[in-house]
Every structure is written in structure tokens, then in C-alpha cells.
Amino acid sequence: MALTLLSASKHFAGTLSKYSHVSTTTHCTMVFNVFLPKTAVEDKVKVPVLYCLGGLTSTEDNFAQKAGAAQHAANYEIALVFPDTSPRNVDFNAGADESIGYSAGFYLNATQAPWDKNWKMYDYVSKELPQVISENLPIDISRSSITGHSMGGHGALSIFLKNQHAYKSVSAFAPILHLSKSNWGKYALPQYLGNDESTWKQYDVLELLQKHVAENSFRKDVKVLIDQGTGDQFLTNNLHTDALVKLTKEMGLESQFDIRYHDGYDHGYFFISTFTKDHIDHHGKILRGL
């Protein structure tokens, strides 16, 4: 699985690079950005990694360009990987709609045509991409953490819950917490997964959390950081933050969830960038054992 370097820019004494590779999971060429801190670039020291997953309408660029994460990652000497949010350039028209197709991978494995060949973003982000970066870059994937925004917050939390021992820590900005009940999910999930709603639960953060608590398999040594603006236009119909707050109380998990509401902040990168430092601190300390 060779990488093709598309661009590289020096950034906070490290390098922000864009790579492409042919994915055996999504059967198309995938692109991602990666920030490597100075010690990885100059001394080839293997560093820990934080995956940063983007939201609907995003590509691999939005989080990399607008969140202001690299300045803090440089301090902790950790890598940042920014995957694309869906397959691209497939052999059917997948770009007509904001909630399905391009930029709308939802970090799941589609089972329904025409999506089932390429839309395997769950496997891509949780399995193939770690292998690709481990084989090609100075990154130690035994020290991995994951975060994301909106659809990417859903991705970070659901991928973490399904692979709790693959990640040291998890956080999210304005995540979709109950995908099967969100307007976006109710539109996309039947097309990706079919009408049997029981199949939707495997990609629903609240459902996954309840399942793991019921099975006594939710890690007790993890603290989940979630930031949410109260001025977010998607709060009521797509994110369901209050439902997670309620659930953590009912399940006695308040001490493991730091869910912070921020007065007046909206859903965009001016909100995210305001709290990026806190998230990199959260992950950096755990990844570096500080």
C-alpha cells in the first residue's frame, strides 16, 4: 500500500502533507492529510497519532486548515491524521446530495447498492488507514486516539465504542449522538443499510454505549470529552446531546463523560477552533503519559 505525496508544507516546525493511495476497502483512490511534528520529520522518531474526523460537506482539508490543531499537536509531539469523509470519483453519480454520497460517509459500512462497493468508511478509518500510516509514516499506531466534528464526532465515538482498546482516548465537537434518530441518519441510513432499523444500531453512539454498559464492556478508565455550542442549529434534530446527558446520569457514568455546553457557540469551525486546545490537551496528555 504505497502512498503518493500530493503536497507538503512546513507547519509549526513539522510538516502538513497530503497523500493519496489506492484503497482496497473503498475501491477508489483515497486522500488524507497528516501533520507530523518536527521530531518525526527530522529524526524519524515514531510518534503517537490523533485521528481528526470531519463532518458533512467536509473533505480532508477542513479540519486541517481551520481548527488550529497543529500548534498544540506540535507541543505534544503527536501526529494528526485527517481522513477524507467519503470515497470520491466512483463510477456512479454520488455527488448530488449533501446528506448522502460524497462527503457523507457516516463512518459506516454500507450494505445496499449502489453504496455497498465503496462506502466502507468504518473499515477504512478503523482498519485500512491505520495500516497504511503505520507502514509508510513515522507513526506508532499502538498509541492512537480519535476525535471528530459533527458526523466526524459520531465517527470518533462510534469507532471508539466498537474498538475500545485500539484507542487511548476519545473526544468530539458537536457530535451526532443518536444517528438513527437524527434527520440526517433517517435520510441516509435506509439508503446505506436498508430499512431494517436494527442494523442501524451498530452505528449509533447512544445504542452502542447502552449495549456496552449492559454487557459490562464499557472501559472504566476512559474519560470522554464532548464540547457543544448552545447556539448550534442542529442541536435538537440531529445531535441529541441532551439524550446523552440523560443516559449518562441514568447509567451512573457522569464521571466518565465531560459534556460541556458553551453558551452561544454555533456548529462551525469558529466554535471548534475555540476549544481545539482543550481537546489536544486531553489526548496529548494521555498519549504522552503526562
Added chain:
Amino acid sequence: MALTLLSASKHFAGTLSKYSHVSTTTHCTMVFNVFLPKTAVEDKVKVPVLYCLGGLTSTEDNFAQKAGAAQHAANYEIALVFPDTSPRNVDFNAGADESIGYSAGFYLNATQAPWDKNWKMYDYVSKELPQVISENLPIDISRSSITGHSMGGHGALSIFLKNQHAYKSVSAFAPILHLSKSNWGKYALPQYLGNDESTWKQYDVLELLQKHVAENSFRKDVKVLIDQGTGDQFLTNNLHTDALVKLTKEMGLESQFDIRYHDGYDHGYFFISTFTKDHIDHHGKILRGL
């Protein structure tokens, strides 16, 4: 001169807002972004302002979204104003070329048709925009500073040199320093200003500096901060940083120019954002008398 609010997002406890207004200078609707720190938003305290001028192909958004300036401006409680880089939606086709027309205002007053009606970015940025923000926003324009990137670095330095007592401080990222000799200038200036090259000197940083030194009118209490990457593809044919270094030595101005070359950095926002804090420190300390 009333402002129309197009959008507003909470950002580092302040607000990043986009406004439009009908400009009497450019005879079209102009748009700008402004970051106001918390004290200006909540307490209506008038704050100092730093103008941040964008480069070719930019709009009012690039610097506001990618430079990471607001986090530092919030610390100093200063406003940031991000103007657009040209008129828009004029009644002729001005959008066909990357080096002239839309996004290519060059912060000058055009004298040649068809540009002479609208392309008055020098007057817009140095005269009308300060009036507009002073009348409509909690900004004290008696405490103004100016910075910019590439074409906007040229804008910051040339506007400063032509109005040295209107700004407390000046800096630039990868500025065009000798516009009349740059490839971009040699293409655009004949169309904006005509073929008489003597008219070009009024918008050429090196020419303006030499003129002020010859006339003993260059402020002795100002220190100019310039950051430049050595991996910048435009260094040789468009920016002419070495010529400024040479000139400051010849004129004995080394102590007033802090021209920093940074090994391997290119021309983009991954370079700019790396050094943004230093520029906001430079301006913030002077604007706040620290």
C-alpha cells in the same frame, strides 16, 4: 454608511461577524469579516484594531479562517478586520484572470478603464473602511495597526508608508516588496495604472521607503516585522525580499526592520499560521502600550 450583518459566530469568547455595505469608493457592495473580542461585544468597550489584508485569489475569508489570529487577538482584546481583496459583481467581466480583477485589487487606485470606476482598494482600505467601522462598531480607529499576506503584505506596507501616522505598527507575511518589478505587478500595473511606469512607484514598497528616507520622513519609532519562508515559490520573481534586506543595510535601517527568513516554509497559510502569534504579539503590545 449602514452595515448589513450577513453572519455571526461566537469565537474565542468574542464574535466573528461578516458584514456588507455599499461602498461610495468602489461603487459596489463590499464585504468584510471582523473579530471583536469579548469586552467589545459584551461591554461595548471600544478596542484597538489590526487590519489583516489578504493575498491574490483570497476573499475576506482566508485570513479569518486559516491564520489562527483570533485566539491571540482575544488575549490582547483587539479587533481584527479582514477586508475583501477587490470589488465584486461589477458590470463587466473581471473574473477571468488570477492576477487582475476579482481578488487582485493590489490595494491601489486604478486610473485606467475599465478598472478606474471600481478598483479603488487603496482609498477603500485606508479611508472608507476605517470610517465605516468607526461609525458602526466598538472600534477605536485612533489605535490602528496593519498586516497582510503576499499582495496583502504589499498592501499593509505601502498603505503604512503612505499614511505613517494613521497606524501604530505594521508587519507582513511574505509580502510583495517591489511590485513594479514583480511578475504580478508587471502584468497588472499597466492595465490598472497605464504604461507610464513613474505612476507605479506610488504603490511600490521599496520605492516608497527610498522616497521617505530621502525626504527624512520615515518614522524613526517604528519597527517593521516581516516573515518570509525560504521554500516560497514566489520569492525570486515576485517578492524580492533580498532587495529589501540590501536596501535597509544601505540606508542604515537594519534596526528598524526585523526581516526573518524561515527555513523551508512555503507561501501558504500553513506558513502564516505558524508565525501568527508573533505578529499579534508585535501589534498587540504596541496597541495596548505593553
